[in-house]
Amino acid sequence: MAATGVPNVLVLDIDGTTVTSQKCVDPDTKDALLQLQKQGIRLILASGRPPEGVYPIARQLRLQQFGGYIVAFNGSKVIEYKTKRCLYEQYLSKETLRSLWYDARCYGLGIMTYGKGKIITASEPDPYVRAESSWSHMPIVLHEDFLKHAPKTIYQCLLTGKPEQLQALNPLLSKLYLGKAEVFHSEPSCLEVTPCRVDKSLGLKKLFCHLDISPSQVVCCGDSYNDIGMLRYAGVGVAMANAPQAVKEFADYVTCRSNDERGIVEVVRRFFPAVLPA
Template sequence: MAYRLLVLDLDGTLTNSRKEITPHTLETLIHAQERGIKIVLASGRPTYGVAPVADKLRLTDFGGYILSYNGGEIMDWKSKEMLYENVLEPEVLPYLYECAQKNNFAIVTYHNEFVITEYPDDEYVQKEALLNVMQLKKVDHFLDAIQFPVVKCMIVGDPARLVRLEKEMFDYLKDRMGVFRSEPYFLELVPKGIDKAQSLAVLLKRLDIVPEEVIACGDGFNDLPLIKYAGLGVAMANAQPVVREHADYVTRSNDEDGVAHVVEEFIL
């Protein structure tokens, strides 16, 4: 089977422990695109948090895609056209805000290149903005500022207290939306049923590509549906054990140019 699409998770997969793409991996991915391979960057990050990586890989030149918010959005990075979007029910937003307020946590959402928050000085809010290379935008009242479709909110704060709030919110919202921690201090609040594989299926239909023509690389639990769905599901050597167990192939770690090794082995 000739592969046509390469789907890459970012943190722990494409980027190394310093959150960088190594020169060797960059060069290898440019060569793959020159041969006609399309790249999809599939991440839990907001769209504009993936943008610096997309630009480094020259996805605008070669016609690549960003699958962000763990599958909540798909954007054609060349045309900047939004191809798919799954948003939160507006009716649930006041409850999310109330949960944050009564527990003295900061809540954030995202709009274009901005992280929207009432608390830009919060250490965890700043960590999220830094991770995604996005600007902080202070608002006087969170709910009043949301005049756009919301793909994801996040409540951030002390891990020990946040774990209790996670259980409370999950029990209340489990039939309506997803509630989970991506880091001990980050509580993700997303539309129900979001995952990278479901969103990728939407893109493949649009591109007239079948799963057997796809290589997908990842390391985390949220990459597992993607790895199972792709024709060649690849786990990094640093991946969670269950991810490695379900992969078709285990490559080197993200600190050993594991993605470049896959491309050299199966594409170049």
């Protein structure tokens, strides 16, 4: 969708977009985003991470001071950061969770979800789950009886394994869970599962309705398959230089610089020139 006016909202994916490969916000990106908000541009963080995984980035970018928002769990939960008030949420059904646990065992995949301040998994943590624990600072709790120990409300599940195996299983599982859940790649070693018809674009629609924002006012930036919905929904969809080609095809603009090369600074300069002249 092409923007029809001057944008006044910036929506950012986190991993592969706002943070570097080392999972940190570089100083130039932080400065650009703080200047952006000082000029009255609203900043929204839209991530597959749980809220606890987004909060450290939100604190760095001072979303509390400037009135920013968080779309977590790939759209399953929308939060006003300053008050931590939930504006929208959607859960996976127990039946879907039971099927996911069965399929994970059947295909030899890892399965994990998020409890309050912890990662819950049903099998010995693989490298992806350990990495998730490391950057999020959330401990891993192993419960072989996954269903019994899973939280009552689950916003998202992750299936983990070897990239080639997940690539082959993605279309199969997407078809299997059609009408029950959304299954999509976010990173090579992970398939993310959200409630039916829930993705980042739905979370943004709910938030924009609450804030009376038109998509034409919005620039969205992302780098992976779980960002495609919001890239298509926004007035301007921006794919990072490090995004797969299949994601870039849905974007209105592709950055010249990657997330490790201050690609978001490029975005601010191009689409918000009054904030950061070229």
